[in-house]
Amino acid sequence: MLGQMMNMPLTTTSILQFAEKVYARSEIVSVTADNPLHRYTYADAFQRVRKLANALKKLGCEDGDVIGTLAWNDYRHLELYYAISCSGMVCHTVNPRLFPEQLQYIIDHAEDKFVFIDVMFVPLLEKLAPALPRVKGYIVLTDEAHMPTASTLPNLHCYETLIGKESTEFEWPTLDENQASALCYTSGTTGNPKGVLYSHRTTILHTYATAMPDVFGISVRDVVLPIVPMFHVNGWGLVYTCPMIGAKLVMPGPKMGDGETLCRLINEEKVTTSAGVPTVWLALLNYLDQNKLKVPTLKRVTTGGAACPQPIFDNFREKYGVEVHHAWGMTEMSPLGTYNTLKPHMLEWSEDEKTKVKLNQGRPAYGVEIKIVDDNNNELPWDGKSSGSVKVRGPWIIQRYFKAEADATDADGWFETGDVASMDPEGYMTITDRTKDVIKSGGEWISSIELENTAMLHPAVAEAAVIGVSHPKWTERPLLVVVPKAGSQPDKAELLQFFEGKVAKWWIPEACEFVTELPHTATGKISKKDLRTQFTDYLWPDA
Known part of the structure; x- marks a missing residue:
């Protein structure tokens, strides 16, 4: 017997439409190259998203086309996320920090039709453009006053001019929830980078998971500062989670590693929670310490991408009253795998005992299955002592790399992460190394x-x-x-x-x-x- 409930497709368009109706007044604040502090609402944002969708259509972009972005965390990049994916195209976020040869390979391999770029990346693309014959044009994410005047990029457009005269009305297509929505490539530490192609369905399921209380735990009352870049694995999904929840978004633009800017944004915009890699937190802590400043509204930060040193945990808690939470995942996992929060009985423990738990990578989020195996693929117990290779599976985890002929999973459907870890009886994972770094x-x-x-x-x-x-x-x-x-x-x-x-x-x-x-x-x-x-x-x- 089948259930008799509505079967509505899980698409990112539903986030856009929901946020615009329910959280129209929630703010998005951005630092950009052409504006030190841009401010508007979700209602403003999604009105411009419809203008952008019309502009994409006029450029000749069609269902299934891949559209590239080389951009920082700001409101224009957010508009691209939604206009591209909700139109039935694939939003391909490209990491500008990669080597030029890798950028050329990625843009060509993905077959990007157009590429949207921040002003500071124009010189980089000018060097690469002759080797990118598939790209039909480039759009600079700025206004006419800040456009590069003598660029050699072919078919160059100004973003604000491109969308300026477009209609704010756009009829979003009905999409299959399994249709591709976004594309992100791994950093390619060995061999060429590999593409991970997300669907609307995997994105929505991942968004629900990240919003849970024992993960990011974001509410409409939060002010969120995503320092993890939007060009890397969907900004850890926060660009979807925050609109779904209605939280205020504060975007640091090209100033993600600048302690002074981060401190100013946190204090002026009353940021309550943030997410970034350990090097970002070191920069912020050093700035706060050197200038004898506080961040009274900041309550919790999430760290991931690498193991977080204990001094970061200690300094945030002891000096600023901020709780640090470890998260673990990877591009192939959308990226969420585990998140670290304490269980009720641990709250009575000493700070040293609690810190020991917080230093590990946390518990799996519902939707992520984890097992550790030995060299012979035998599953190891969750005893906190046995250490082995980490394998995962779940509804937002990769099955096959983009354009690959074979699955990335084993015969039983498990994906090997390349991490070595132990799992304790409470379900907490402690990564001891990457397989190649042991x-x-x-x-x-x-x-x-x-x-x-x-x-x-x-x-x-x-x-x-x-x-x-x-x-x-x-x-x-x-x-x-x-x-x-x-x-x-x-x-x-x-x-x-x-x-x-x-x-x-x-x-x-x-x-x-x-x-x-x-x-x-x-x-x-x-x-x-x-x-x-x-x-x-x-x-x-x-x-």
């Missing part, structure tokens, strides 16, 4: 993440990374690479001694090297690949 010394595994977290507890360490380097006796040994805090001159031997009693003795790094900065990937993670290349010919001090 250090094998003398036949035993060492967690680089745990060593990095320990190093970050030292007061003279601003940033730390640990990599495995070839060793004549032990095959590999961990090398600690440190960026000292400004004004600090830590001693290498003292830093290595700091590990004693905190990790197993044989885990302690064999040596320490200082650098002025660590290499980062296009999504803000420490690039272990580049570090390993940098120290390929490293000679151990006692070798």
